Amino acid sequence: MSTELLAPPALTAPVHIMELDKNDSDHVIGVFESLSEFDRYYRFFRSMPVYSSAVLDMLTGMNGTDHVAVGAFSGGVCVGVARYIKPAGREGVAELAVVVSAPARGHGLARRMLSALDAPARINGIAEYEVFVHPQNRPGLSLFRSLGFELTFNDGAFEGTMAVPRAKSL
Numbered sequence: 001m002s003t004e005l006l007a008p009p010a011l012t013a014p015v016h017i018m019e020l021d022k023n024d025s026d027h028v029i030g031v032f033e034s035l036s037e038f039d040r041y042y043r044f045f046r047s048m049p050v051y052s053s054a055v056l057d058m059l060t061g062m063n064g065t066d067h068v069a070v071g072a073f074s075g076g077v078c079v080g081v082a083r084y085i086k087p088a089g090r091e092g093v094a095e096l097a098v099v100v101s102a103p104a105r106g107h108g109l110a111r112r113m114l115s116a117l118d119a120p121a122r123i124n125g126i127a128e129y130e131v132f133v134h135p136q137n138r139p140g141l142s143l144f145r146s147l148g149f150e151l152t153f154n155d156g157a158f159e160g161t162m163a164v165p166r167a168k169s170l
C-alpha cells in the first residue's frame with residue numbers, strides 16, 4: 001500500500017481554536033452528529049445512535065468555569081471539540097474529553113484543543129485532569145498517554161490523572 005493512502009487528508013482551510021459558549025451549541029452538536037457509531041461508543045462507552053436531551057444538555061452546558069469547551073474551526077466549520085467538566089463536590093479535579101470529526105483527524109487538533117484548555121483550567125482552580133478511555137480505543141489511549149497520563153485498567157476502562165500543565169514562560 002502506498003504511504004499516500006495512509007496520510008490524513010488535508011484540511012481545506014487554516015484551523016483556529018476558540019473557546020465555545022452557549023451560542024456555539026449548534027457547532028458542538030454538528031461535530032457530535034458527524035461521529036460514527038464506533039466514535040460515539042468510544043466517547044460515551046455505550047451505543048448512542050441518537051443523543052438524548054440529557055446528553056445534548058451535557059454537551060452544550062458550557063459555563064466558562066466548571067465546564068469549559070474549545071472548538072477547532074476550519075473554514076467556519078467546527079471540526080472538533082475538547083472540554084473539561086468539573087464533577088460536583090470534587091475540588092480541583094476535572095474530567096477531560098475530546099472528539100475530532102473523522103476527516104480532520106491526524107493533524108494534531110486533539111492535542112491543540114486539549115492544550116487550549118490548560119489556561120482556563122488553571123484560572124478556574126483545576127489542578128488535575130482525569131480521563132476515562134475505552135480499552136479498545138487505541139487512538140484515545142495513545143493520545144492521553146502521549147500527553148503524560150498514567151493510565152490503569154479498572155472496572156472496564158483505562159483511567160488516569162495528570163497535573164494540569166503549568167503556564168509556559170515567555
Ligand SMILES: CC(C)(COP(=O)(O)OP(=O)(O)OC[C@H]1O[C@@H](n2cnc3c(N)ncnc32)[C@H](O)[C@@H]1OP(=O)(O)O)[C@@H](O)C(=O)NCCC(=O)NCCS
Nearest residue numbers: 042097098099100105106107108109110111139140142143
Ligand atoms: C482520539 C481522537 C480525539 C484523536 O484526534 P486527532 O485530532 O486525530 O489526534 P491528534 O492528531 O491530535 O493526535 C495526537 C496523538 O493521538 C494519538 N493518535 C491519534 N490518532 C491515532 C491513531 N489513529 N492511532 C494511534 N494513535 C493515534 C497519537 O499519540 C497522536 O500523537 P502523534 O501524532 O504525535 O503520533 C479522535 O480519533 C476521535 O475523535 N476519536 C473518537 C472520540 C474519542 O475516542 N475520544 C477520546 C476519548 S474522550
